[in-house]
Each structure stands twice: as C-alpha cells, then as structure tokens.
Amino acid sequence: MSLGNIITGENLLTFIRYFLARSFIEPVNGRKQMNENENLSCALPLPNDYWKTIRWSKVIQKVNRLQRRIAKAAKEKHWGKVKSLIYLLSKSFYAKLLAVLRVTINKGGKTPGVDNIVWKYPSEKLKAALSLKTRGYQSKPLRRIYIPKKNGKKRPLSIPVMHDRAMQTLYKMALEPMAETVADPNSYGFRPRRSCNDAIAQCFLTLCRDMSARWIFEADIKGCFDNIRHDWILKNIPINKTILKKMVEVGLYRTETFVSN
Numbered sequence: 001m002s003l004g005n006i007i008t009g010e011n012l013l014t015f016i017r018y019f020l021a022r023s024f025i026e027p028v029n030g031r032k033q034m035n036e037n038e039n040l041s042c043a044l045p046l047p048n049d050y051w052k053t054i055r056w057s058k059v060i061q062k063v064n065r066l067q068r069r070i071a072k073a074a075k076e077k078h079w080g081k082v083k084s085l086i087y088l089l090s091k092s093f094y095a096k097l098l099a100v101l102r103v104t105i106n107k108g109g110k111t112p113g114v115d116n117i118v119w120k121y122p123s124e125k126l127k128a129a130l131s132l133k134t135r136g137y138q139s140k141p142l143r144r145i146y147i148p149k150k151n152g153k154k155r156p157l158s159i160p161v162m163h164d165r166a167m168q169t170l171y172k173m174a175l176e177p178m179a180e181t182v183a184d185p186n187s188y189g190f191r192p193r194r195s196c197n198d199a200i201a202q203c204f205l206t207l208c209r210d211m212s213a214r215w216i217f218e219a220d221i222k223g224c225f226d227n228i229r230h231d232w233i234l235k236n237i238p239i240n241k242t243i244l245k246k247m248v249e250v251g252l253y254r255t256e257t258f259v260s261n
Helices: 009-025 056-075 079-091 093-105 122-130 162-182 196-207 230-236 241-248
Strands: 142-148 154-159 252-254 257-259
Touching (some): 093 122, 122 162, 230 241
16 A cells, blocks of 8 residues: 555555666657667666567657658758768667567568577567667578469568667668668658559659650669668668678578678
8 A cells, every 4th residue: 555655565566667668768758768878778677578668659769869860960961960871870779669569560570580489478579679789689591482483483581680670770770861861862662651642643744744854764673782882871871880891791501501792
C-alpha cells in the first residue's frame, strides 16, 4: 500500500519500472537524445517486457526530428553539420530501437542469415537494439540463395544476418534525408514515398506536349550493384568509414562455399 508520497514494498517494482520508462522513453523536456554514451550501460536491468512498453509514436517522432534537421542542413549545403547530425542519429538509441523494429516487422524478418538467428521475442529485440554499436562491429557473410524466374533462369538473392540488417537500417535512416534532398527529382527507383504511378505521371507531363521528344531511350546497367566501385562509395558516403568498408566488402556463402568479394 502507499501512504501519501511514500512507496512501500508492494508498489516498489511498479515504481522502478515506471521510472525506467520515463527516463529512457520520455527524456526530460523531450529534448535530450539517447545516444551510445548514455544508453542504459550503467542503468538497472530492464524488465523482460520493456519492449512492449515502448511508445513507438514518441520514438518515431524523435527520429523524424533528427532526419528533418539533416535534410535542412543538406538543403542549405552545410555539409559539416550534415555529417555531425548523421553521426548523432547513428548513435541515437531511439534510432536503434526503430531499426530493430523495422527489421523484425519486415517481410523477411523471419528469414535467417548464415548464423540461423531470428529475433522473435521482445527480450531478444531489446538486446539487439543495445548491441548496435560501432566499436567491435564485424559484418558476417551473406547467405546466397537463388530464386527461380518466369523464364526458367534463377535470380540470386543475398541475405544478411539480422544484426547486419539492423545496422544497415540504422545508417540508412541517417543517410536517407541527405540523399533525398540532393537526389535527381525525376528518379523513382528505390525511393521512399515514390511509386510507379509517380513515374508514369511524370512521363505523361514530359511527353504530352507538341514539342515533346518522340523517342525514349531505355537502358539497363548490367550487374550495377555487383560492379559498383567501392572506393567511390568510401570516398563519398559521409558515415563511419570503418563500418562502411565492412558493409560493402562483405563476403558470400554460396553452395556451402565462402566467396570473398
């Protein structure tokens, strides 16, 4: 029982859990970012159902706020600020929670990599979010499988392990605002909040006039992602170079044989 503001043993556990939730999901004044230096490393152990108590609307709001700051800095061409904000987002505990959530609710969230590990339970997801650190990070080889096509051929599909997927999602959230700000306004492939219908509408607006072009050039880059230059990526992508190099130079497991890229 409780007498005034005195908390007795009966409600002590409830108070501790409430205090932890307030401390790590709703920072003071809603302004303090959770980063790698403050993310529970010295805190009391979290309850097993902590993942279920997270207010995802608050987490998404905090991540979106940082992404808007990155986009604004990129629009104003303040590249030093862009790099600093990207670093800040990659260390944010809010972003780490959201990265794990997106990986686990994705259609491929139940497909394991070479380590046969899948995050099914809330305690595993929370532990995964806490483990998303740059120090000591080492990417694992991709699991290569082949999917049959309609023409009888097979399309290769590379599957990373869950931890690598979460790290990639974390840095994708940090890079996406900058990339979307400086990208070609008329490109539609692999772009967020853009669809085939947007491309069709732009084609109509471009070709419907009397003075419009009469010919369309269609081209496909053979093996684009297999042959893209790693040195260009390492030079031009403004994230931790050690992490980036480990991501782009990861090897493959193909038919039980490891192949280094």
